[in-house]
Amino acid sequence: MPLDPTNDPQSTSWVSAANRPEADFPIQNLPLAVFRRRGLVEAFRGGVAIGDQVVDLALLIEAGAFEGEARTAIAAAAGPVLNCLMDLGPSAWAAIRNALFDGLLQGSKRQAVFERCLVPQAQAEYSLPANIGDFTDFYTSIHHATTVGRLFRPDNPLLPNYKWLPIGYHGRSSSIVISGHEIRRPWGQRLPAGQSDPVVAPSARLDYELELGVFVGKGNPLGAPIAIENAEAHVFGLCLLNDWSARDIQAWEYQPLGPFLAKNFATSVSPWIVSLQALAPFRVPHARGPGDPALPAYLRSAANDAAGGFDIRLEADLETPSMRDRGEARQRISSTSFRHCYWTLAQLIAQHTVNGCNLRAGDLLGTGTQSGPSPEEGGSMLELGGGGKHPIAVGSGEKRAFLEDGDAVTLRGWCEKPGAVRIGLGEVSGRILPAAGTLNLDLPRDLDHPLRRQVEPVDDFGGIAVQKSE
Numbered sequence: 001m002p003l004d005p006t007n008d009p010q011s012t013s014w015v016s017a018a019n020r021p022e023a024d025f026p027i028q029n030l031p032l033a034v035f036r037r038r039g040l041v042e043a044f045r046g047g048v049a050i051g052d053q054v055v056d057l058a059l060l061i062e063a064g065a066f067e068g069e070a071r072t073a074i075a076a077a078a079g080p081v082l083n084c085l086m087d088l089g090p091s092a093w094a095a096i097r098n099a100l101f102d103g104l105l106q107g108s109k110r111q112a113v114f115e116r117c118l119v120p121q122a123q124a125e126y127s128l129p130a131n132i133g134d135f136t137d138f139y140t141s142i143h144h145a146t147t148v149g150r151l152f153r154p155d156n157p158l159l160p161n162y163k164w165l166p167i168g169y170h171g172r173s174s175s176i177v178i179s180g181h182e183i184r185r186p187w188g189q190r191l192p193a194g195q196s197d198p199v200v201a202p203s204a205r206l207d208y209e210l211e212l213g214v215f216v217g218k219g220n221p222l223g224a225p226i227a228i229e230n231a232e233a234h235v236f237g238l239c240l241l242n243d244w245s246a247r248d249i250q251a252w253e254y255q256p257l258g259p260f261l262a263k264n265f266a267t268s269v270s271p272w273i274v275s276l277q278a279l280a281p282f283r284v285p286h287a288r289g290p291g292d293p294a295l296p297a298y299l300r301s302a303a304n305d306a307a308g309g310f311d312i313r314l315e316a317d318l319e320t321p322s323m324r325d326r327g328e329a330r331q332r333i334s335s336t337s338f339r340h341c342y343w344t345l346a347q348l349i350a351q352h353t354v355n356g357c358n359l360r361a362g363d364l365l366g367t368g369t370q371s372g373p374s375p376e377e378g379g380s381m382l383e384l385g386g387g388g389k390h391p392i393a394v395g396s397g398e399k400r401a402f403l404e405d406g407d408a409v410t411l412r413g414w415c416e417k418p419g420a421v422r423i424g425l426g427e428v429s430g431r432i433l434p435a436a437g438t439l440n441l442d443l444p445r446d447l448d449h450p451l452r453r454q455v456e457p458v459d460d461f462g463g464i465a466v467q468k469s470e
Contacts, residue, residue, distance in 0.1 A: 001232065001280050006030075006101045009281075009421045013104045014111050015118075017051030024414065024424025025049035030100050031237070031272035031426075032082060038125040046077035046085070049272055049426075050104050052121050059117040060103075065110055070099035081131050082273070086236045087361035089218040093236065097277060126271035128178050129239075130215060130362035135176060135267065136352060137211075137243055137259075137366035138168040142342035144371035144379055151387045163292050165299070166343040166351045168368075171243075172264040176364065179240075179270050179428040185405065185435040186265040188249035202435030203246035203262075205388060206403045209369040210316050210379035210411055212338060213241035213269050214345055216363040223356040228301045231349035234359065237273035238312075240411050240428040241366050244268070247382055247402070267366070270411075270428035276345075278423050282415040283307040284339045298354050299347050308344035312425070313337050314370055314413050316379070321406035323395040330410060331394050334384060336372035338413075405434045 005011075006028060012019045013027040025031065027050065035047045035054055047054040057078040060066075066074060073096035076084040085092060103110040139145055142162070149157030161167065177183075185206055189198040217236035220226050226234055243263060250262030286308040294300075314337065319330035343351075348365055369379040378384045381402050384392050391399035403409070413425035 001276055001283075003280050004277065006097055006277065007281055007420075009419060011101075012106045013050060014106050014108065015051040015053055015104060017053070018104075019051075021422065023051055023422065024426055025051055025272075026421050026423070027101060027104050028421045029274060029278045029423045030097055030104075031274045031278070032077060032085075032129065033271040033273065034081060034127045034129045035119070035124045035271070036127075037119055037123055044080040044127045046079065046082055047119070047124070048100050049121070053118045054121055054124050055100065055104070055114060056117045056119055060114070063113045063117065065103065065113045066099050069095040074099065080127070081362070082129050082236075083131050083362040086130065086215065086217045087219070090233050093217070093275065094277070097275060126178050126180075128176065128269070129271065129273055130364075132173040132176055132362055132364045133360050134363045135171040135173040135366070136168050136363070137171050137263070137368060138166050138343065138348055139368040140166060140341050140343040140348070141367075141369055141371050141379065143340060143373050143377070144369045144383065147371060147378065147383045151382070163342075164295070166348050168348075168352070168365075169258045171259075171267065171366070173364065175264055176267045176269060177430075179268055179430070181266075181268060181430060182433050183244055183266045183268070183430045184433045186246050186249065186261065187435055188246060188261040189252055190248040191252045198252055203249050204402070205247035206432065207245045207247050207381045208316060208403065208409045208411075209243040209245055210314055210334065210336070210371075211241040211243055211369060212312065212314075212367045212413070213239040214348065214365040214367065215239065215273055216349075216359045216365065217361060219360040219363070220353055220358055222358040224353075224358075225298070225356060226349050226353040226359075228298060228304060228346050228350040231346035232276060234349055235276055235345055236361075237275045238279070238425065239273050240270035240413050240425050241364075242268040242409065242411055242428055242430060243366055243369075244430070245380070245382075266430075268428050268430045269364070270426045272426045274423065274425050279310050279312070279415060281420040282311045282417065282423070284309040284311050286344055287340060287342065298350055301346070304344055304346050308346055309339050309341060310415070311337055311339040311417070312413050312415050314379070314411065317410040317412070318394055318400070319408040319410070320395050320398055320400070320404070322398060324406075324408075326396070328395060330408070333381075333392060333394065334376060334378055336370055336377035336379060338367075338370055340372045340377075341367065341370065403432050405432055407432050
């Protein structure tokens with residue numbers, strides 16, 4: 001994807017906040033989201049970020065500022081989800097980007113029209129940007145896979161298939177939530193250390209995962225694989241993704257079929273979807289080692305080798321309840337770059353469809369936890385704390401092995417380099433709520449059985465008795 005005029009670092013906007021060096025959303029970015037004005041009873045609609053403002057696309061289409069393919073694309077993005085625009089494909093995506101760039105550019109003849117369509121981001125609330133039909137989570141960071149593998153298999157951290165294909169599993173789309181949604185600590189079976197039988201209890205090893213989300217654009221027919229040379233034409237854009245994980249539940253349940261309750265309780269995404277065109281200045285070569293195996297033909301191409309990666313900087317911040325009470329700023333606990341990713345976006349699409357699987361507009365792919373080669377670049381607390389053996393210091397004298405109730409995690413992402421304008425992905429955040437009570441768990445009759453719990457009613461939701469563990 002070559003650079004085009006919308007990537008010109010000399011271009012500025014008449015929205016002054018977009019021209020600040022530290023801005024996430026300059027005119028070279030123009031990410032899309034679904035929003036409405038907070039506190040008003042109105043429908044969600046598509047919007048585009050520029051500086052500290054949102055361009056209301058529903059108002060823009062009413063103004064009749066554009067014609068042809070640009071108008072068709074803007075109209076497709078003006079509804080409560082972006083699936084229609086996603087399904088139109090790259091030509092429409094370029095048309096809406098060019099039209100918005102033209103209207104927001106310093107000196108634009110359409111400035112007066114666009115000014116009437118601006119909403120301050122401080123007054124906006126967001127919804128999921130698409131109807132997400134399917135969610136697939138991959139395992140693309142070799143540094144994450146090696147570090148986690150070493151915790152369980154010190155002599156053989158990487159499984160034999162890792163360098164041959166992008167490993168993934170199918171998740172659940174119904175529990176994907178927008179940034180700011182509070183996360184309830186999940187219940188499940190877990191096996192305490194030293195015990196032979198599991199217990200049913202809230203997770204004690206709740207974790208975050210620093211990931212990127214990949215929104216699929218135009219899909220493919222069932223039975224028709226997508227060639228790696230064409231794969232990026234099916235990528236609508238990227239967002240930030242936190243695939244919350246209950247490590248203790250996962251350790252007990254994942255064999256032989258992989259994650260289940262440990263992962264399906266919540267996945268958080270940021271509201272803004274950043275296009276690959278906006279990220280074009282930050283492409284890097286595909287990061288594979290000289291001794292790695294030669295890949296099958298469907299997973300390799302010259303273009304992918306030369307520039308299939310992206311240097312997207314990623315950070316995770318933590319804020320504990322005590323820090324919040326004292327008014328302390330949240331603390332950065334990890335920092336890495338997507339440039340270390342072992343598998344590219346094109347390879348994820350090619351692998352997902354090589355068997356003929358049909359992707360659809362609005363499907364979401366997770367990259368898996370992103371970690372770098374050094375310990376402080378771990379993309380999860382599992383890595384940063386050595387599996388809980390070495391809690392990390394946070395705030396004023398606190399320590400964390402895993403997330404505690406009231407903790408808030410914020411993930412951030414951006415790109416910057418000399419000669420290019422900074423491009424931000426915004427933030428995705430979530431705060432941990434205490435576990436709900438059990439919902440009438442069918443516990444063993446034997447009062448001495450490890451699964452048995454002394455419970456008492458604490459609340460009632462729609463006539464369902466809610467109980468809690470002692």
